[in-house]
Amino acid sequence: MKMMKAAFLPGDSTVELKKVPVPEPGHGEVLLAVKASTICGSDIRAIYREHLGKGPEGYQGVIAGHEPAGQIVATGPGCRRFKVGDRVIVYHISGCGVCNDCRRGYMISCTSAEYRRAYGWQRDGGMAEYLLAEEKDLIHLPDSLTYLDGAQVACGFGTVYEALQKVGIDGSHAVLITGLGPVGLAAGALCRKLGAEKIIGVDISAERRQIALNLGLCDYVLSAGPENVNEVREFTGGEGVERAVDCSGNADARAVAIRATRKWGKMVMVGEGGTVAFNPSPDIIHDQKTIYGSWVTSTWLMEELVERLVRWNLHPEDIVTHRFPLEQASEAYSLMASGHCGKVAVCPGAE
Ligand SMILES: [Zn+2]
Numbered sequence: 201m202k203m204m205k206a207a208f209l210p211g212d213s214t215v216e217l218k219k220v221p222v223p224e225p226g227h228g229e230v231l232l233a234v235k236a237s238t239i240c241g242s243d244i245r246a247i248y249r250e251h252l253g254k255g256p257e258g259y260q261g262v263i264a265g266h267e268p269a270g271q272i273v274a275t276g277p278g279c280r281r282f283k284v285g286d287r288v289i290v291y292h293i294s295g296c297g298v299c300n301d302c303r304r305g306y307m308i309s310c311t312s313a314e315y316r317r318a319y320g321w322q323r324d325g326g327m328a329e330y331l332l333a334e335e336k337d338l339i340h341l342p343d344s345l346t347y348l349d350g351a352q353v354a355c356g357f358g359t360v361y362e363a364l365q366k367v368g369i370d371g372s373h374a375v376l377i378t379g380l381g382p383v384g385l386a387a388g389a390l391c392r393k394l395g396a397e398k399i400i401g402v403d404i405s406a407e408r409r410q411i412a413l414n415l416g417l418c419d420y421v422l423s424a425g426p427e428n429v430n431e432v433r434e435f436t437g438g439e440g441v442e443r444a445v446d447c448s449g450n451a452d453a454r455a456v457a458i459r460a461t462r463k464w465g466k467m468v469m470v471g472e473g474g475t476v477a478f479n480p481s482p483d484i485i486h487d488q489k490t491i492y493g494s495w496v497t498s499t500w501l502m503e504e505l506v507e508r509l510v511r512w513n514l515h516p517e518d519i520v521t522h523r524f525p526l527e528q529a530s531e532a533y534s535l536m537a538s539g540h541c542g543k544v545a546v547c548p549g550a551e
């Protein structure tokens with residue numbers, strides 16, 4: 201039996217590398233050689249440090265990693281579109297395919313308790329040499345995008361693209377991004393291409409603020425603190441921003457994003473976990489503001505995003521600051537947990 205290396209997360213801030221059998225694709229399934237697998241903030245928050253997640257975030261002791269891209273090396277019977285040699289991205293939640301949410305392409309919110317299984321959470325993920333995936337979860341990765349670009353399309357850039365579609369971004373908008381981790385950096389990159397007039401970023405980490413400036417993803421960056429609302433107003437003629445995107449999941453940062461949004465403006469929450477406190481009358485009602493929530497994205501919007509990335513010559517790989525071989529997955533996760541980085545990637549087969 202052919203064996204492969206794979207990384208598991210026991211939940212005490214360590215990574216366990218094990219040898220497991222290479223799976224064989226069944227009906228409607230493909231086997232990918234994993235080329236790139238990036239680490240997500242939610243892996244750290246809900247799995248790596250300790251197993252906190254319930255329901256869709258419940259980690260079932262499977263091979264970790266829900267942000268893979270790779271090349272098909274085998275197909276099972278019944279595949280209809282993809283073939284050996286194709287470069288692909290994996291939508292990171294495999295849904296039942298036939299509930300209302302799945303039919304809309306939002307397998308993230310599949311309502312089937314029996315069939316909804318996320319890669320790296322309830323079914324084996326991409327921190328391994330090979331990954332078994334369902335054909336219906338695949339998105340074509342064009343030749344002009346790298347595997348590291350592809351790995352970030354589903355969860356990272358896709359999640360942001362969805363949120364930005366909800367609030368709409370155009371050239372008349374100043375945009376505030378609270379939280380400049382990989383998702384916030386993706387928001388900066390996409391707002392830039394969508395033509396935002398001014399992009400202001402907030403983060404507690406000086407390293408992350410510097411990454412945002414170095415890559416030209418923000419025009420101004422602010423150190424997170426109690427003066428942020430006033431500082432944002434100073435950059436926007438005293439009015440505040442037309443659009444705000446919270447990528448922090450932090451209570452204070454969310455309140456800043458709500459309060460620094462101008463009259464008739466829109467704010468969207470992407471960052472997960474935590475709480476927020478605000479005063480509805482002065483903070484949103486009297487200024488006619490709208491608050492959106494946005495969870496991941498859909499398969500059709502992911503395909504649209506991939507097409508746009510090619511047309512824009514936008515490479516999500518640019519926010520990857522560190523790459524590790526699979527043998528060093530442990531170093532990769534501990535760096536991501538430290539926050540002293542942009543996006544961190546594991547590239548199986550690179551060693
Ligand atoms: Zn993710």
Ligand SMILES: [Zn+2]
Pocket residue numbers: 295296297298299300301302303307309310311312
């Ligand atoms: Zn479903």
